[in-house]
Amino acid sequence: MDLYIVRHGNPNYxxxxxxxxxxxxxxxxxxxxxxxxxxxxxSSPMGRAKExxxxxxxxCGLEMKIEPWAHETEHYGEDGHGGITHAVQMDPTFLRxxxxxxxxxxxxxxxxxxGEKEITEMVKTVEDGARDFLARLxxxxxxxxxxxxxxxxxxxxxFCHAGMFLVLTAFLLRMPQLTAWHSFFMYxxxxxxxxxxxxxxxxxVGRYLWINDTHHLKKxxxxxx
Numbered sequence: 001m002d003l004y005i006v007r008h009g010n011p012n013y014x015x016x017x018x019x020x021x022x023x024x025x026x027x028x029x030x031x032x033x034x035x036x037x038x039x040x041x042x043s044s045p046m047g048r049a050k051e052x053x054x055x056x057x058x059x060c061g062l063e064m065k066i067e068p069w070a071h072e073t074e075h076y077g078e079d080g081h082g083g084i085t086h087a088v089q090m091d092p093t094f095l096r097x098x099x100x101x102x103x104x105x106x107x108x109x110x111x112x113x114x115g116e117k118e119i120t121e122m123v124k125t126v127e128d129g130a131r132d133f134l135a136r137l138x139x140x141x142x143x144x145x146x147x148x149x150x151x152x153x154x155x156x157x158x159f160c161h162a163g164m165f166l167v168l169t170a171f172l173l174r175m176p177q178l179t180a181w182h183s184f185f186m187y188x189x190x191x192x193x194x195x196x197x198x199x200x201x202x203x204x205v206g207r208y209l210w211i212n213d214t215h216h217l218k219k220x221x222x223x224x225x
Contacts, residue, residue: 001137003172003194003206004033004157005165007186008048010225016047022188023051024222029189030055032216038062039154042133044070044161052189053159069129070168072161075122078112087113087122088163092182100178107178123177126167133158139196144174145205151198162186172206187214188225 006029009022018026033056042065043053050064057064077087080094090112094100100107108116131141138150160168162185170180172194186192190212196204214224 005192008052011048025189026052028216034059043159049159073163088166095182
């Protein structure tokens with residue numbers, strides 16, 4: 001199975017909808033994704049993700065399925081410059097600093113993250129949702145690998161958000177949260193392909209075959225945002 005993870009197009013965050021640029025990006029992404037033979041389309045419940053997904057639904061003739069857990073993460077931390085930002089999008093040089101790395105698994109207690117309980121619950125919401133989502137697709141998490149309960153060769157698309165993508169990436173690749181947070185990035189309508197190969201052992205692992213692909217935008221002369 002291939003899971004394609006797509007960030008929404010350029011948004012108006014105040015109205016939770018796409019801008020004119022966002023619609024152009026979403027159309028370009030849909031025209032690229034439809035070539036892959038998509039079987040199922042899932043989306044965050046937020047407006048900007050659903051609007052992005054709708055273009056692909058129309059091209060494929062498929063129904064959009066809503067995944068509430070794929071909602072954007074909404075916990076904030078310090079941006080390192082006197083302001084605040086999404087915790088998952090904090091300054092990567094701070095996230096990789098000796099100060100934070102020395103804390104190990106206790107990084108959530110650092111004052112810059114503004115709430116150990118809140119940030120832990122944020123991560124748990126995505127992880128629990130992703131675990132259930134993949135189980136429904138035939139892949140149940142056992143330790144750091146997935147047991148294949150129903151092997152398939154589907155092409156599945158999930159439209160979501162930049163912050164949520166980073167938490168999800170840590171879950172899929174079974175890596176520490178902060179490693180994903182300071183190592184990956186997603187442009188608007190960037191496409192990431194995570195493959196779950198159906199090994200004869202009955203187990204599989206998620207492997208990123210490409211990350212944050214934006215050639216559909218470059219091909220159309222659409223700016224990266």
